Amino acid sequence: MTLHDDAVRVLKEYAPEGADGDGDQAELRRVYLDHLAGHPDGMWKACGAGHVTASALVIDPSRGKVLLTLHRKLRMWLQMGGHCEPEDTSLETAALREATEESGVTGLALLPGGPVRLDRHAIPSPCNWHLDVQYAALAPAGAAERISEESLELRWFAYEDVPGVADASVVRLLEATRARL
Numbered sequence: 001m002t003l004h005d006d007a008v009r010v011l012k013e014y015a016p017e018g019a020d021g022d023g024d025q026a027e028l029r030r031v032y033l034d035h036l037a038g039h040p041d042g043m044w045k046a047c048g049a050g051h052v053t054a055s056a057l058v059i060d061p062s063r064g065k066v067l068l069t070l071h072r073k074l075r076m077w078l079q080m081g082g083h084c085e086p087e088d089t090s091l092e093t094a095a096l097r098e099a100t101e102e103s104g105v106t107g108l109a110l111l112p113g114g115p116v117r118l119d120r121h122a123i124p125s126p127c128n129w130h131l132d133v134q135y136a137a138l139a140p141a142g143a144a145e146r147i148s149e150e151s152l153e154l155r156w157f158a159y160e161d162v163p164g165v166a167d168a169s170v171v172r173l174l175e176a177t178r179a180r181l
C-alpha cells in the first residue's frame with residue numbers, strides 16, 4: 001500500500017463528530033478525498049495545488065500540558081508536523097516521525113483512534129495549501145524535549161494557556177484531543 005492509498009483509507013475511515021466553530025470536518029474530509037482523487041502527487045510538497053501533511057499535538061495529560069514549537073519560518077506557536085517523506089509508510093508514521101524530530105521527545109505514542117482533526121490552511125508559495133491530518137501524541141513520563149533546526153523554541157504550556165499563545169487551529173486541536181482522553 002502506498003502512502004497515497006493509506007491517506008485515502010484513513011480519510012475514508014475518519015469519522016468526524018460534526019460541525020465545529022470553524023468549519024465542518026465532514027466537508028474537509030470530502031475536500032481532502034477529492035484532492036487526492038484528482039492529484040496522484042497530492043501527498044508531496046511538489047504538488048502545486050496543495051498537499052497532505054501530517055502533524056501531532058504532543059500532550060502530557062498527567063501534567064495537563066502540551067508541547068508547542070515556535071515555528072522558525074512562520075513565527076507562530078504550533079503543534080509538531082509537516083511534509084510527508086518518501087520513507088513514510090502511513091500518515092500515522094509521518095505524524096509520529098514529525099513529532100519526534102521536531103520535539104526531540106523519544107517514546108511518543110499516538111493517541112488511539114486515528115486522526116483527531118483535519119485543518120486546511122494557506123501556506124506561503126510554493127506550497128500554497130496544507131491539507132493537514134492532525135493526530136495527538138502522548139508524551140512518556142519524564143519526557144525531555146530537544147529543539148530542532150525547524151524551531152526557534154519549544155515550550156510546555158498548560159492547557160488553559162494555549163489560547164493566549166496559539167492560533168484557533170491549535171486551540172481546536174487541543175480541545176478535540178482532550179475530548180478523546
